[in-house]
Amino acid sequence: MSTTQTNKFEIIKASTSKINEVDFENLSFGSVFTDHLLECDYTNGQWQKPVIKPYAPFLLDPSVRVFHYGQAIFEGMKAYKDDDEALWLFRPDENYKRFNNSAVRMAMPEVPEEVFIEGLNQLLQLDEAWVKKGKGNTLYIRPFMIATGTGVIASPSNDYKFMIILSPAKSYYSGEVKVLIAEHYSRAANGGIGAAKAAGNYGAQFYPTSLANKEGFQQVIWTDDATHTKLEEAGTMNVFFRINDTLLTAPVSERILDGITRKSLIDIAEKEGIDVQIRPVLVSELVEASKNGTLKEIFGAGTAAVVNPIVGFSYQDVYYELPKTEDSMALRLKDMLTNIQHKLAEDTFGWTVKV
Structure with a gap:
């Protein structure tokens, strides 16, 4: 496991990859995740330095507000790889704008563009091997934010966690609807x-x-x-x-x-x-x-x-x-x-x- 520091991000690379364990031809939507995730905490009224690190569970206090008052929002995006192995996003500015509109409605802090957009780009570059070329192959992107402030008083949280996780995907629905x-x-x-x-x-x-x-x-x-x-x-x-x-x-x-x-x-x-x-x-x-x-x-x-x-x-x-x-x-x-x-x-x- 190696760590890289930049002015904007801390990047901790996984020592090994799970990619060879994945059957990309038989994916169940949203059940397999890439080697890394992005995490950024909001505390003391400001966003902290984003970290890209190995995908893993994390601990939460039982009293965090997301469990009791439902302050949680998310987005759904995809990345695509063309025939020349170049990586593309589709209208990410619209997802970013909608995410922050959701944040405002749920009394949560807006996420800075450098955390959302630049952080996503850094994460995708690290896990780009998980994006397979060919029509129908995509990498589903799930940015989300939850309230992590503790205490069961019915009020907005003071602390939040923003994360992005990635999941290789094919079709979401199959069969007649x-x-x-x-x-x-x-x-x-x-x-x-x-x-x-x-x-x-x-x-x-x-x-x-x-x-x-x-x-x-x-x-x-x-x-x-x-x-x-x-x-x-x-x-x-x-x-x-x-x-x-x-x-x-x-x-x-x-x-x-x-x-x-x-x-x-x-x-x-x-x-x-x-x-x-x-x-x-x-x-x-x-x-x-x-x-x-x-x-x-x-x-x-x-x-x-x-x-x-x-x-x-x-x-x-x-x-x-x-x-x-x-x-x-x-x-x-x-x-x-x-x-x-x-x-x-x-x-x-x-x-x-x-x-």
Whole structure:
């Protein structure tokens, strides 16, 4: 194990690597992690020197605030390797901005750019062998922050820990996805934290999703909390609907996450001349479109899955099967986006950033 000091980072290299123990052709998403992580503590009102060190567990006091009051946020990003073995990120500035927006909403300190962006670059350069070239191979990046201040008084923490961990990945979902449209449970409410990537948003989804799983559905399409008439997100993803050749998706709001994959797909679709409508989409509109045959596709969009086609949905105990389509807009947009990410197509948007 060797240690390197720079003006900005302390780098402690692992004495051995786990990489030869990993079957990169049979990865379970988010279960295998690289040799190193980044860690930076916030204490006494300021960020300390970031450390890149071997991946390992760490100890926490039982009274730290994250356990009792849920101050925890995260991001999801990916790194890609092109055919020339160069390493790329996709719109990291958007993840950085959203991470700090989440921090502000959860009364947590914003992370400096040199810690988040420069630290990530240093970490990726150290573990770059874990990023395999070839379309579909990625390195999933999980920046997160937790409250580490001690004491069970109900107030924001004074101390925090920011970390980045890396996980080699292939596809997030596999197989057909059927969804249940929520009629009672909500993902988020106006004035709440739905637009933040707060850990509690995801924990609160698990129970209604487990109920849907028992009925044979893989995910829930969440509806608005007030009326349950507006379609908002699908599981942990933004959701799109294709009616005839028009692509519909709900606008971002206090309840809906501003997805980076979502906004990228919208930009690509508009450039391709597809009619994209960003507006509230009603459950009744979806049901009617399914009945009259104009509903062609539904798909989720997010960093992990990129694009996840949905084969059918259930509402008020009626199941609506989507038609098989030879010209899938979902798969066409996914292919165009992943080609940009893997540097197989020209990035005319300026989204890709070399590490």
